[in-house]
Amino acid sequence: GQQVMQIPQYQHVQEGEDFTTYCNSSTTLSNIQWYKQRPGGHPVFLIQLVKSGEVKKQKRLTFQFGEAKKNSSLHITATQTTDVGTYFCAGGLYNFNKFYFGSGTKLNVKP
Amino acid sequence: DTGVSQNPRHKITKRGQNVTFRCDPISEHNRLYWYRQTLGQGPEFLTYFQNEAQLEKSRLLSDRFSAERPKGSFSTLEIQRTEQGDSAMYLCASSLWDTRGEQYFGPGTRLTVT
Numbered sequence: 001g002q003q004v005m006q007i008p009q010y011q012h013v014q015e016g017e018d019f020t021t022y023c024n025s026s027t028t029l030s031n032i033q034w035y036k037q038r039p040g041g042h043p044v045f046l047i048q049l050v051k052s053g054e055v056k057k058q059k060r061l062t063f064q065f066g067e068a069k070k071n072s073s074l075h076i077t078a079t080q081t082t083d084v085g086t087y088f089c090a091g092g093l094y095n096f097n098k099f100y101f102g103s104g105t106k107l108n109v110k111p
Numbered sequence: 112d113t114g115v116s117q118n119p120r121h122k123i124t125k126r127g128q129n130v131t132f133r134c135d136p137i138s139e140h141n142r143l144y145w146y147r148q149t150l151g152q153g154p155e156f157l158t159y160f161q162n163e164a165q166l167e168k169s170r171l172l173s174d175r176f177s178a179e180r181p182k183g184s185f186s187t188l189e190i191q192r193t194e195q196g197d198s199a200m201y202l203c204a205s206s207l208w209d210t211r212g213e214q215y216f217g218p219g220t221r222l223t224v225t
Contacts, residue, residue: 006153031212042202042216043154088153092212097167099144099214101153 003027004091006102014110019076021105023089031092032065032072033099038085046074046087079109113137115217117203123223124193131189132220136205143186144214145178146202154202160186161208193224 005024013019023032031050035043047056049065049072056063062075072089086104093100116135124130136143141162146154157176159167162183175193180186190197200221204214 033212033214035214042218043204043214045213045215048212090153090214094167097159097161099156101146101155103151104153 004089004100004102006089006105008105009103010106010108012108012110013079015081016078019079019083019107021074021087021089021107023072023091023102025070025091025100027070027093029069029091030094032069033090033092034063034072034074035088035090035101036085037088037104041085043088076107079107081109081111083107084109115203115205115215117201117217117220119220120218121221121223123225126193126195126224128193129189129191130193130222131187132201132203132222134186134188134203134205134217136185136203137215138184139207140205140215141183141208142206143180144204144206145186145188146204148200148202148219149198157188190222193222195224198222198224 003026007022033048034046037043047063052069053067054065060077064073086106088104089102090099118133122130143160145157148154157169157172158178160180163180175191178188200219202216202219204216206214
């Protein structure tokens with residue numbers, strides 16, 4: 001069964017509002033990756049977190065990896081219409097040998 | 112273009128037929144993954160190769176599925192005796208053996224089983 005849960009499933013925001021998606025794993029992960037998939041496209045890598053409690057920023061995006069390495073979050077500040085898409089987390093097991101993707105959070109941004 | 116390529120892009124087949132998909136990873140990447148994605152879901156791990164060795168295989172993969180990477184370059188995924196439940200997008204991804212672990216995905220092969 002699915003080992004990585006992701007919420008919410010959908011998020012509709014007004015442009016300029018913030019957005020957060022959360023991932024939770026039933027097991028301790030070796031690493032976690034985040035991807036963005038545009039409609040009709042394929043997943044595109046955003047970032048990887050490896051260390052317990054790690055926080056990384058990419059412009060308006062902030063990624064966190066929980067202390068227990070079982071949860072992670074992606075926060076977008078002041079969303080833009082270009083942020084539209086589905087965001088997936090992918091929990092890694094056994095050092096890159098296997099990844100479990102969450103079901104994704106579909107973000108819609110209204111201008 | 113040096114990205115990951117997959118062929119064919121679309122495949123329509125009748126139930127019970129065998130199908131084979133091909134993935135050409137980025138040339139210097141020694142890791143290769145196969146995933147299956149259905150509408151509204153995240154990619155589902157199928158199998159993983161490091162060079163030519165198949166190191167992980169999902170328990171979800173029945174005996175009807177087999178994958179190869181004979182020379183550590185391109186890979187094939189074969190589905191025998193296809194069923195309607197096999198209809199999905201089949202994605203291939205490759206990555207380098209380094210700590211970044213970034214997976215580069217191909218455009219996928221959309222399989223429809225009628």
